[in-house]
Amino acid sequence: MSTPLDHIRNFSIVAHIDHGKSTLADRLIQLTGGLEARDMKEQVLDSMDIERERGITIKAQTVRLKYRANNGEDYILNLIDTPGHVDFAYEVSRSLAACEGSLLVVDASQGVEAQTLANVYQAIDNNHEIVVVLNKVDLPAAEPERIREQVEEVIGIDASNAVLISAKTGLGIPDVLEAIVHQLPPPREGDATAPLKAMLVDSWYDAYLGVIVLVRIIDGVLKKGQTIRMMGTGAKYLVERTGVFTPARINVDELGPGEFGFFTGSIKEVADTRVGDTITEDKRQTAHALPGFKPAQPVVFCGLFPVDAADFEDLRAAVGKLRLNDASFSYEMETSAALGFGYRCGFLGLLHLEIIQERLEREFNLDLIATAPSVVYRLLLTDGSVKELHNPADMPDVVKISAIEEPWIRATILTPDDYLGGILKLCQDRRGIQADLSYVGKRAMLTYDLPLNEVVFDFYDRLKSISKGYASFDYHLTDYREGDLVKMSILVNEEPVDALSMLVHRTAAEKRGRQMCEKLKELIPHHLFKIPIQAAIGGKVIARETISALRKDVTAKCYGGDVSRKRKLLDKQKEGKKRMRQFGKVDIPQEAFIQALKMGD
Numbered sequence: 001m002s003t004p005l006d007h008i009r010n011f012s013i014v015a016h017i018d019h020g021k022s023t024l025a026d027r028l029i030q031l032t033g034g035l036e037a038r039d040m041k042e043q044v045l046d047s048m049d050i051e052r053e054r055g056i057t058i059k060a061q062t063v064r065l066k067y068r069a070n071n072g073e074d075y076i077l078n079l080i081d082t083p084g085h086v087d088f089a090y091e092v093s094r095s096l097a098a099c100e101g102s103l104l105v106v107d108a109s110q111g112v113e114a115q116t117l118a119n120v121y122q123a124i125d126n127n128h129e130i131v132v133v134l135n136k137v138d139l140p141a142a143e144p145e146r147i148r149e150q151v152e153e154v155i156g157i158d159a160s161n162a163v164l165i166s167a168k169t170g171l172g173i174p175d176v177l178e179a180i181v182h183q184l185p186p187p188r189e190g191d192a193t194a195p196l197k198a199m200l201v202d203s204w205y206d207a208y209l210g211v212i213v214l215v216r217i218i219d220g221v222l223k224k225g226q227t228i229r230m231m232g233t234g235a236k237y238l239v240e241r242t243g244v245f246t247p248a249r250i251n252v253d254e255l256g257p258g259e260f261g262f263f264t265g266s267i268k269e270v271a272d273t274r275v276g277d278t279i280t281e282d283k284r285q286t287a288h289a290l291p292g293f294k295p296a297q298p299v300v301f302c303g304l305f306p307v308d309a310a311d312f313e314d315l316r317a318a319v320g321k322l323r324l325n326d327a328s329f330s331y332e333m334e335t336s337a338a339l340g341f342g343y344r345c346g347f348l349g350l351l352h353l354e355i356i357q358e359r360l361e362r363e364f365n366l367d368l369i370a371t372a373p374s375v376v377y378r379l380l381l382t383d384g385s386v387k388e389l390h391n392p393a394d395m396p397d398v399v400k401i402s403a404i405e406e407p408w409i410r411a412t413i414l415t416p417d418d419y420l421g422g423i424l425k426l427c428q429d430r431r432g433i434q435a436d437l438s439y440v441g442k443r444a445m446l447t448y449d450l451p452l453n454e455v456v457f458d459f460y461d462r463l464k465s466i467s468k469g470y471a472s473f474d475y476h477l478t479d480y481r482e483g484d485l486v487k488m489s490i491l492v493n494e495e496p497v498d499a500l501s502m503l504v505h506r507t508a509a510e511k512r513g514r515q516m517c518e519k520l521k522e523l524i525p526h527h528l529f530k531i532p533i534q535a536a537i538g539g540k541v542i543a544r545e546t547i548s549a550l551r552k553d554v555t556a557k558c559y560g561g562d563v564s565r566k567r568k569l570l571d572k573q574k575e576g577k578k579r580m581r582q583f584g585k586v587d588i589p590q591e592a593f594i595q596a597l598k599m600g601d
């Protein structure tokens with residue numbers, strides 16, 4: 001290996017969303033010559049279109065930067081980009097475990113936010129040295145001195161050496177590079193002659209090279225021709241290529257201790273690689289796998305069905321393709337009496353769900369119906385067995401169930417004081433249990449335990465609207481707790497619509513049932529007959545609305561005279577039908593499935 005360990009720095013950037021992580025990363029790449037200014041697409045690290053549009057980082061990527069420091073020495077700086085959203089917390093934790101230091105980026109006009117805390121605590125848990133970077137000092141509203149104090153006070157780390165920058169104008173970026181070299185430690189000593197031990201940090205599918213696996217080498221060397229073994233899954237693969245990203249992809253002969261890089265080989269699917277797994281050489285294996293490996297578990301499920309049943313084959317092909325590149329997305333075929341053939345899909349969280357749904361619609365041109373998102377319930381059955389329930393429609397007969405457990409989260413919310421009352425009410429309405437309330441400057445920091453079930457529909461939207469966008473939110477799963485939950489069915493024209501059935505807390509069932517019936521009444525168009533809409537628990541109807549019958553059909557007022565006008569009206573009607581599904585004799589528009597579930601409190 002050419003670069004001695006003490007001239008390598010492996011670091012990541014942690015920040016709240018929008019505080020400037022990607023912009024800073026681009027600046028670091030630009031300044032170290034990794035890219036010519038004219039090559040710089042805005043934010044190179046966020047490589048997917050949707051990521052760019054939404055300004056969020058999904059796939060962690062790593063860049064190797066060459067830097068000649070002011071002391072005249074050459075360093076290799078490996079920047080490990082971490083996903084910025086709570087849904088990807090496990091991936092973030094593995095990326096952080098693979099490096100020794102972090103830049104903590106805090107917007108000097110906003111200060112510490114919920115994800116600043118969540119992310120920096122993860123870095124601290126991984127024993128990282130931390131360089132505090134106060135960004136956006138070019139903004140008139142920036143108060144770097146106040147935010148510096150806030151960082152010290154709230155997070156409890158030394159910010160006296162904080163670097164003041166503007167990632168936008170480039171101010172202070174050279175100081176960041178110097179701080180990386182002088183304030184962050186080099187990788188811990190590895191043994192190049194020991195059996196290979198490497199951490200699988202990330203993987204993705206590349207159209208030319210197949211599956212690319214990003215690794216951090218702890219001991220030994222990784223090179224072409226080796227047969228490696230993934231210790232968690234037990235699978236073996238032949239290494240065909242090793243290399244690094246600068247960010248351009250460059251092949252190297254081998255990767256040694258302390259280094260980050262990628263390899264490709266005989267791996268067919270991203271699903272065969274598990275973030276956090278230990279990679280070793282098959283014929284000379286390391287004695288101990290790295291700690292902390294746990295495969296990503298989907299926590300939110302929903303059904304995806306084509307609006308037009310004829311598109312099912314296209315949906316099948318599309319989910320297969322997406323899965324190639326996203327091992328944390330899972331799916332299996334589902335048939336619904338109401339919606340026909342589709343897939344039950346599992347996601348890491350709500351944002352993940354939204355991203356996948358959007359990609360299916362946009363990249364694969366599919367019109368989809370998404371059913372109510374549901375968490376994974378644990379059913380304790382009377383025969384002593386335990387069943388995981390991913391779909392309320394599959395709920396067994398209540399007499400067979402002795403208890404139902406649901407996942408709980410711990411949420412951290414930071415909000416300006418003015419909105420505290422509204423947010424407390426929201427959390428309380430969602431069965432939240434307050435764990436803590438303290439102050440960060442003028443803002444309240446709330447810690448709440450909440451059932452995930454109550455958060456999956458529109459908690460985040462509600463939080464944003466109550467706080468006019470100022471509250472920030474972060475959560476992690478904590479445990480399963482028993483709850484008094486019942487299955488609520490919705491009947492349209494006397495027929496149960498399985499896609500709308502859901503588990504709700506008994507105390508909230510009646511209110512929720514009434515709201516859903518009222519919403520559906522607004523959303524389902526009038527038909528030529530009366531349509532009853534009912535919510536029921538078991539056989540008992542708890543709410544009911546009726547959609548009155550339509551009196552005339554749309555063309556009646558044309559007296560049959562003007563044919564082209566009649567045509568137009570019929571076409572218009574057809575258009576309106578496109579995103580509807582027929583249930584028995586009733587057409588239900590697609591948006592009804594989502595809208596009906598938004599509570600609006």
Ligand SMILES: Nc1nc2c(ncn2[C@@H]2O[C@H](COP(=O)(O)OP(=O)(O)OP(=O)(O)O)[C@@H](O)[C@H]2O)c(=O)[nH]1
Pocket residue numbers: 015016017018019020021022023024046054055056057084135136137138139165166167168169
């Ligand atoms: N005025 C000003 N704006 C900045 C600065 N740095 C970043 N921004 C802007 O802040 C917004 C968010 O920046 P990003 O770099 O995308 O933030 P991020 O933290 O990477 O966001 P995620 O990728 O979603 O985690 C963008 O509109 C940037 O142009 C800065 O120094 N000054």
